[in-house]
Amino acid sequence: xxxxxxxxxxxxxxxxxxxxxxxxxxxxxxxxxxxxxxxxxxxxxxxxxxxxxxxxxxxxxxxxxxxxxxxxxxxxxxxxxxxxxxxxxxxxxxxxxxxxxxxxxxxxxxxxxxxxxxxxxxxxxxxxxxxxxxxxxxxxxxxxxxxxxxxxxxxxxxxxxxxxxxxxxxxxxxxxxxxxxxxxxxxxxxxxxxxxxxxxxxxxxxxxxxxxxxxxxxxxxxxxxxxxxxxxxxxxxxxxxxxxxxxxxxxxxxxxxxxxxxxxxxxxxxxxxxxxxxxxxxxxxxxxxxxxxxxxxxxxxxxxxxxxxxxxxxxxxxxxxxxxxxxxxxxxxxxxxxxxxxxxxxxxxxxxxxxxxxxxxxxxxxxxxxxxxxxxxxxxxxxxxxxxxxxxxxxxxxxxxxxxxxxxxxxxxxxxxxxxxxxxxxxxxxxxxxxxxxxxxxxxxxxxxxxxxxxxxxxxxxxxxxxxxxxxxxxxxxxxxxxxxxxxxxxxxxxxx
Numbered sequence: 001x002x003x004x005x006x007x008x009x010x011x012x013x014x015x016x017x018x019x020x021x022x023x024x025x026x027x028x029x030x031x032x033x034x035x036x037x038x039x040x041x042x043x044x045x046x047x048x049x050x051x052x053x054x055x056x057x058x059x060x061x062x063x064x065x066x067x068x069x070x071x072x073x074x075x076x077x078x079x080x081x082x083x084x085x086x087x088x089x090x091x092x093x094x095x096x097x098x099x100x101x102x103x104x105x106x107x108x109x110x111x112x113x114x115x116x117x118x119x120x121x122x123x124x125x126x127x128x129x130x131x132x133x134x135x136x137x138x139x140x141x142x143x144x145x146x147x148x149x150x151x152x153x154x155x156x157x158x159x160x161x162x163x164x165x166x167x168x169x170x171x172x173x174x175x176x177x178x179x180x181x182x183x184x185x186x187x188x189x190x191x192x193x194x195x196x197x198x199x200x201x202x203x204x205x206x207x208x209x210x211x212x213x214x215x216x217x218x219x220x221x222x223x224x225x226x227x228x229x230x231x232x233x234x235x236x237x238x239x240x241x242x243x244x245x246x247x248x249x250x251x252x253x254x255x256x257x258x259x260x261x262x263x264x265x266x267x268x269x270x271x272x273x274x275x276x277x278x279x280x281x282x283x284x285x286x287x288x289x290x291x292x293x294x295x296x297x298x299x300x301x302x303x304x305x306x307x308x309x310x311x312x313x314x315x316x317x318x319x320x321x322x323x324x325x326x327x328x329x330x331x332x333x334x335x336x337x338x339x340x341x342x343x344x345x346x347x348x349x350x351x352x353x354x355x356x357x358x359x360x361x362x363x364x365x366x367x368x369x370x371x372x373x374x375x376x377x378x379x380x381x382x383x384x385x386x387x388x389x390x391x392x393x394x395x396x397x398x399x400x401x402x403x404x405x406x407x408x409x410x411x412x413x414x415x416x417x418x419x420x421x422x423x424x425x426x427x428x429x430x431x432x433x434x435x436x437x438x439x440x441x442x443x444x445x446x447x448x449x450x451x452x453x454x455x456x457x458x459x460x461x462x463x464x465x466x467x468x469x470x471x472x473x474x475x476x477x478x479x480x481x482x483x484x485x486x487x488x489x490x491x492x493x494x495x496x497x
Contacts, residue, residue, distance in 0.1 A: 045314075054067075066114070080126075112124065160296075161215050162370040163367025165367050172269045180199055181242065183291070193337040200350060201322055240290075251280070259276050289367025321353065403485075
């Protein structure tokens, strides 16, 4: 992609400023002022042609958080999660890589990476599981996606999800994190529900709130309605997820002048870590553990006008950390309802993807007795897909298996190793998304050509080979990292007498 893009960067760089390091070597700033001579996309929105400031946050914990400001830094436009990237940069100048894969279809180029001045390091932007073209086009043309089209993800079964388990909320890890409640998801490969633990997620942009997903009865099957980020909380089925999500809206916190304030009456915060708090008592008279809307025994709730407006408004889909979190949960057999009987051992985590940590909390009890269907594999499904022993596409790959938490006895080294693991997993997630976007585009192109079975079979074989090669490469990368992080062997010797 870079070979095609670098000669044609739609940017004129006014200057690139690298702030000098402060006392702590881990604290450093990066800042680039750039002028784009045409509209460009970033995750969640399109920037009109003009001048912008890209800034990397200072603290070592937030070195992967990029903010986009207007030219004079008078207005913050976006706060984005990124992953590390590196590429040879002989000139030493700052530059941006633009993904132009959607130009032929009428979409503006999307910012793929930002590389800092004075080195080879940079940051790659994450487009949250959407193809770049889909994400950018939704915002560029101001399309309003109907609720049915945007919410239903193709999973439908006739058995309702188990009741929500009873669990506590972990302590908020820091400012800017928003609570996303746990939920039951469905896995075709195991024909079973599995629990996705509740977790604290860094909001993708200042001012955005999380609307949880929910299961709803569609007349002949249960359908999953995906959650999303937006300026207002929309309809989530009237489900009482707890911790501020009591069926309507969210009372666990609010945004105020660019800061997220936490309601201590609802949210679990440590004042030594988070000082942006207030206290507002909340009365919830509808406590129940029902996890679905409509149907027999479901919550009888319909969206109010303001919730419908939120549904039609601007959305950002679940961020990469949430997608990875759900994939890890899917790969854990202990989180399946048939195994834990509605009482998962990992009910909530302090951060996405952190399933082994002192802050991980288990469920204290099941929401209600859960009976395992005698023939889960025989359940009716509106979207029945054949299972394959070998993944055919990038989207068919199982969750990335994270290495065990580092335990060298050196807390600083363990933190460094954990960051390396996080970077590798995030990089691999981005590469999966990129391959899936490519495969989806090739499918669409072939469909327009009304190709015969032979051409379709050839394309599928090519996709399977691509997917296998990427999976093998990722597996080897993880093994290499584990080998590097292994503590050196201690040679035993017998002292002289």
